[in-house]
Amino acid sequence: MSNRFQAPRGTQDVLPDAQPYWAAVNQAILEVTRLFGFRRIDTPMFEPAALFEKGSGDTTDVVEKEMYVFEDRGGETLALTPEGTPAICRAYLEHGMASWPQPVRLYTTHPMFRYDRPQKGRYRQHTQFDCEVIGSASPLVDAEVIELLWRLHQRLGLRNLEVRLASIDDPAPRRAYVERLKDYYRPNLDRLSEDSRRRFDRNPLRLLDSKDERDQPYKDAAPKLIDHLSPEAAAHQQVVQDALAAAGIPYRMDPLLVRGLDYYNRTVFEIVPTDDERAQGTIGGGGRYDGLVEILGGPHTPAMGFGSGIERIILEMQRNEVAVDEPERPPVYVVHKAEGAHRKVVELAGELRARGIAVTVGEGDRSMKAQLRGANSSGARIAIILGEDELAAGTAVVKDLTEVGGGQVTVPFGDLAATVAARLGSA
RNA sequence: GCGGGCGUAGCGUAGCGGUUAACGCGUCUGGUUGUGGCCCAGAAGAUCGAGGGUUCGAACCCCUCCGCUCGCCCCA
Numbered sequence A: 001m002s003n004r005f006q007a008p009r010g011t012q013d014v015l016p017d018a019q020p021y022w023a024a025v026n027q028a029i030l031e032v033t034r035l036f037g038f039r040r041i042d043t044p045m046f047e048p049a050a051l052f053e054k055g056s057g058d059t060t061d062v063v064e065k066e067m068y069v070f071e072d073r074g075g076e077t078l079a080l081t082p083e084g085t086p087a088i089c090r091a092y093l094e095h096g097m098a099s100w101p102q103p104v105r106l107y108t109t110h111p112m113f114r115y116d117r118p119q120k121g122r123y124r125q126h127t128q129f130d131c132e133v134i135g136s137a138s139p140l141v142d143a144e145v146i147e148l149l150w151r152l153h154q155r156l157g158l159r160n161l162e163v164r165l166a167s168i169d170d171p172a173p174r175r176a177y178v179e180r181l182k183d184y185y186r187p188n189l190d191r192l193s194e195d196s197r198r199r200f201d202r203n204p205l206r207l208l209d210s211k212d213e214r215d216q217p218y219k220d221a222a223p224k225l226i227d228h229l230s231p232e233a234a235a236h237q238q239v240v241q242d243a244l245a246a247a248g249i250p251y252r253m254d255p256l257l258v259r260g261l262d263y264y265n266r267t268v269f270e271i272v273p274t275d276d277e278r279a280q281g282t283i284g285g286g287g288r289y290d291g292l293v294e295i296l297g298g299p300h301t302p303a304m305g306f307g308s309g310i311e312r313i314i315l316e317m318q319r320n321e322v323a324v325d326e327p328e329r330p331p332v333y334v335v336h337k338a339e340g341a342h343r344k345v346v347e348l349a350g351e352l353r354a355r356g357i358a359v360t361v362g363e364g365d366r367s368m369k370a371q372l373r374g375a376n377s378s379g380a381r382i383a384i385i386l387g388e389d390e391l392a393a394g395t396a397v398v399k400d401l402t403e404v405g406g407g408q409v410t411v412p413f414g415d416l417a418a419t420v421a422a423r424l425g426s427a
Numbered sequence B: 001g002c003g004g005g006c007g008u009a010g011c012g013u014a015g016c017g018g019u020u021a022a023c024g025c026g027u028c029u030g031g032u033u034g035u036g037g038c039c040c041a042g043a044a045g046a047u048c049g050a051g052g053g054u055u056c057g058a059a060c061c062c063c064u065c066c067g068c069u070c071g072c073c074c075c076a
Helices: A016-035 A049-055 A085-094 A139-155 A171-191 A194-202 A204-209 A213-219 A231-247 A310-319 A342-354 A368-378 A388-393 A413-426
Strands: A046-048 A069-071 A077-080 A104-113 A125-134 A161-167 A251-253 A265-273 A284-288 A303-309 A332-337 A359-361 A382-387 A395-400 A408-412
Touching (some): A016 A104, A016 A125, A016 A139, A016 A310, A046 A085, A049 A077, A049 A085, A085 A125, A125 A310, A139 A161, A139 A231, A139 A265, A139 A284, A139 A303, A161 A231, A171 A194, A171 A204, A171 A213, A231 A251, A265 A303, A303 A310, A332 A368, A342 A359, A342 A413, A368 A382, A382 A388, A382 A413, A388 A395
Parallel strands (some): A161 A251, A332 A359
Antiparallel strands (some): A046 A077, A069 A077, A104 A125, A125 A303, A161 A265, A265 A284, A284 A303, A382 A395, A395 A408
């Protein structure tokens, strides 16, 4: 068994039974992005590794320990895309989108690769639905982008979700806050968990997010970023909240919300299930990243966006038992059992398909019984039977499969397509 | 990267030291002379995740690896 090939760790095959979920999500994405005026972009599956080192931040986990980096035969250092935003910003600059009408609203669905330890809902290859609005500093854009993602989930029948919202301010005031936070924690440093002592140096904002027992006593009295926003960020935040309220989006302020990428400023948000305690519950998140385009060598260009994990959306749909449309199976199944019938079978199937009727051709080397069993389990509504007698007479049997002991009629080849079409039309 | 649980035919499970590894679903073939769904019969399909060890003997005990899973880190 394990001598056989297996899909690489953390990857998965999307089998036919799961495809209807993907189709439903993709369809909903198409509709919701249309309603909000977004246009699709597709970027390559790999990019220069430096794009993410610069863009996402070279001390972030995503870049530091999760990137699939490789050197190609020409010596280029490339990375399989670990996240979408820097790639889209790269395309924005590369194609001079700054000279398009601003802001530019783009979306995509794109495979993402992270060398991480797999868990349910966390895969080494996953697919993100990404939306980015580049070239606007308006807080209304923040709210609109959040609303878009919220509407997507609504459209997919997901309830029990909530938006968690925070502002992490702009870089300079945030640095001032972080110093304040470190001052608060510093005296108690040796009573904190090992993880938190590490966070103190590497990512102090995470201190407030600790789940370790030993860290709990210090959390309540710690200064919260949301209470120390710069006047500009606070005003921005207020408009975002007003707009969300006006849009009817339920949200909850989460002073502990921290995102893992360096480029965010001001608005950050996540959409999470309210009734699932799993660690990998977050199904989408994003925020404002006014500094990123500049970091990548462009002009100062404010922007806002999110990434949403389609695999996680689908897990939520399945957990909530959301019904999805199954694609229709071919309504016609051709049973054939006659020496030399193959030409006629192909002709007749072709005629039906030309009329837009889907056809499954049976296995002529199996018994008629076996083929009819196949017809039945395929879900076909009509079986066309072509045996020795019919072939000799230039006719075919049209048999109704929709009920037990369904009737059948014999028609000349010339009338077959019309007869079948009429039956399907009226049924 | 750290810690816990699990791994038996395509799927779901039983067996937990001792002859040819069992059951359900599914698949295939039949139930006479060319006709499906229910029913009946039969067949195929598993070197019991892989490799090594303990033992007279291992699916069952031990070790390593692989995979899945839960928690942590982190993230979608």
